[in-house]
Amino acid sequence: PARPKAALSTAPVRRPPAASVSRAPRATGAATVAAAPSRGVLRKTVASVAPRGGARPAAAASSSNKAGGAVAAAAGGRRPGWDMRGKVSDMQAKLQSLQSRDRTAKEETLELRGAAASAQQRAAQLGEELEGQRGQLSAYRGELAEVRGELEREASERRGLQRELGGLQEAHKVVLTLRDSQELELQAGRAKLLAQGSSLELLQASLQQLQASLQQREQEVRLLQDTVGQQKDALHAGEMERRQLHNTLQELKGNIRVFCRVRPLVGGGPSPHILLPPDDHKALVLARSEESHVGRTGDTQKTYNFSFDRVFGPSASQQEVFEEISLLVQSALDGYNVCCFAYGQTGSGKTFTMEGGDSDAAVGVIPRAVQQVFLAAHKLGAQGWEFSFTASFVEVYNESLRDLLYTGKGGKRPEHEIRKSAANEISVTNLTYQKVATEGQVQNLIAIANQNRSTAQTTLNDRSSRSHSVFQLDIQGENAGRDVRCKSTLCLVDLAGSERVLKSQAQGERFKEMTAINGSLSNLGLVITALANKESHIPYRNSKLTYLLQSCLGGNSKTLMFVNIAPEPDSFGESLNSLRFASKVNDCFVGTASANKK
Numbered sequence: 001p002a003r004p005k006a007a008l009s010t011a012p013v014r015r016p017p018a019a020s021v022s023r024a025p026r027a028t029g030a031a032t033v034a035a036a037p038s039r040g041v042l043r044k045t046v047a048s049v050a051p052r053g054g055a056r057p058a059a060a061a062s063s064s065n066k067a068g069g070a071v072a073a074a075a076g077g078r079r080p081g082w083d084m085r086g087k088v089s090d091m092q093a094k095l096q097s098l099q100s101r102d103r104t105a106k107e108e109t110l111e112l113r114g115a116a117a118s119a120q121q122r123a124a125q126l127g128e129e130l131e132g133q134r135g136q137l138s139a140y141r142g143e144l145a146e147v148r149g150e151l152e153r154e155a156s157e158r159r160g161l162q163r164e165l166g167g168l169q170e171a172h173k174v175v176l177t178l179r180d181s182q183e184l185e186l187q188a189g190r191a192k193l194l195a196q197g198s199s200l201e202l203l204q205a206s207l208q209q210l211q212a213s214l215q216q217r218e219q220e221v222r223l224l225q226d227t228v229g230q231q232k233d234a235l236h237a238g239e240m241e242r243r244q245l246h247n248t249l250q251e252l253k254g255n256i257r258v259f260c261r262v263r264p265l266v267g268g269g270p271s272p273h274i275l276l277p278p279d280d281h282k283a284l285v286l287a288r289s290e291e292s293h294v295g296r297t298g299d300t301q302k303t304y305n306f307s308f309d310r311v312f313g314p315s316a317s318q319q320e321v322f323e324e325i326s327l328l329v330q331s332a333l334d335g336y337n338v339c340c341f342a343y344g345q346t347g348s349g350k351t352f353t354m355e356g357g358d359s360d361a362a363v364g365v366i367p368r369a370v371q372q373v374f375l376a377a378h379k380l381g382a383q384g385w386e387f388s389f390t391a392s393f394v395e396v397y398n399e400s401l402r403d404l405l406y407t408g409k410g411g412k413r414p415e416h417e418i419r420k421s422a423a424n425e426i427s428v429t430n431l432t433y434q435k436v437a438t439e440g441q442v443q444n445l446i447a448i449a450n451q452n453r454s455t456a457q458t459t460l461n462d463r464s465s466r467s468h469s470v471f472q473l474d475i476q477g478e479n480a481g482r483d484v485r486c487k488s489t490l491c492l493v494d495l496a497g498s499e500r501v502l503k504s505q506a507q508g509e510r511f512k513e514m515t516a517i518n519g520s521l522s523n524l525g526l527v528i529t530a531l532a533n534k535e536s537h538i539p540y541r542n543s544k545l546t547y548l549l550q551s552c553l554g555g556n557s558k559t560l561m562f563v564n565i566a567p568e569p570d571s572f573g574e575s576l577n578s579l580r581f582a583s584k585v586n587d588c589f590v591g592t593a594s595a596n597k598k
């Protein structure tokens, strides 16, 4: 605040109103007198002293005007040339005037010098002041720059803050909007809560009702569970009774049963020598014209009557045949060993009966039995029974065993021996015993067996006719809840052709085969007869076949024999032999079987 004041105080010194003063001497019009010397001084004087003594130049002007007037008055009246005195006087006057002016000028000069000195002093002072003020000014400028910088910083800070503020205001707006929406939501939630509260009350009321009815239901369920338990017990008792009755019935039918099946004649039509009484499904008559030995009478009709548990004619379907066996298959699940084999000459229909053809209707005993076993096991599962099954498929050829489920490639096939455990259980060394759980898995095994048989067939023509194939399904069942277990074997056998050696006129290797077949088949008959006669020694070990089937033949088993008959006239002899063999078996009554149950 001091500086502007100083500047204001000096301003009049620096800018005098010189113009009006400097013009005054010129106005005198005394050009010749004032001339050059006075002009500069006057200017200086005027310039330096003008503010202080505006009157002085005016006085000077007036005095010079006076002198001028006097000279002019003298000059106005031009002296004649002769008036020397006048001229001298004029000159003197003029001199005086000049002297006076000189004095005045000197005084003025002195005065002006003083003034100039003081002005210089003042100027120096003012210069110093000016310097000081400049210094101050630059300091002020510095300060000003700093202040400006600060101001700018502050302004930028302010701008930043304003931006921030703007952002915050925006955020605030968003927050407000959010708060508003949340408030709305809250209100809606409160309304919902209120509604839910009232529905909760309703629900609690209905929950109480439900709990009450639940308790009632639980009571009912307990009663029902008791009833179910009683019914399960009754069912189990019923099942056990059914088994007992079923097996008693089977036993009454005989533990060795024989079914006869006559193959259709190739080309169709009735067989000329096989008679099947239409009203008797158990009888078969074989008839042949024989020449009279006496010779007097003509040919006599010789008939051979046979009676079996069941006789199936050429038109009997696979389903019909199986229905008769299915009861025995059921016995296998009840813990009885079951053996079903097909006996007959080559081409009489043994394989067709046991395995069947490709169509559904032509499916044979083995696949149908397997299907029934799995279905029945599944049904018994509902009563707490759990079953496990193990399958094996073995071929007996020339008194040696061959694994039909063998899948190894090349090399020597393993050797097999029949072993009997301390518990009288028969097993075969190195044989494939395959765990199975479904009918499909068994069918796959049958396919592998067929593959194995067809491979052997290429090396030895028509080998399957001359070998016995034995399919065994070991069944183990457990009803853990009732602590009951059972174990049995279902044994399904397709025997080799039963034709006699003499008829086949076999030689060499074929003779050996036929001898082996006949040996094993006649041994089968011997075993059955020995069982029927309750002999102390049963010759199981006389052949591989009977040794292998030991557990399925005899006291603890149910046996079914199919005797297959070819209807062609040239098969008469073989048919007769087969039927005789079957009759012998049919006459056997093997003691009561008992289930392998614990």
Ligand SMILES: Nc1ncnc2c1ncn2[C@@H]1O[C@H](COP(=O)(O)OP(=O)(O)OP(=O)(O)O)[C@@H](O)[C@H]1O
Pocket (backbone or CB within 6 Å): 262, 263, 264, 314, 344, 345, 346, 347, 348, 349, 350, 351, 352, 353, 464, 465, 466, 495, 496, 497, 564
């Ligand atoms: N009941 C039947 N109905 C229709 N065809 C049959 C019947 N039984 C057998 N066949 C047919 O007769 C032919 C001979 O039957 P199969 O092969 O079953 O005899 P096999 O006794 O098993 O002979 P092998 O001892 O040579 O094995 C087959 O073509 C078979 O399809």
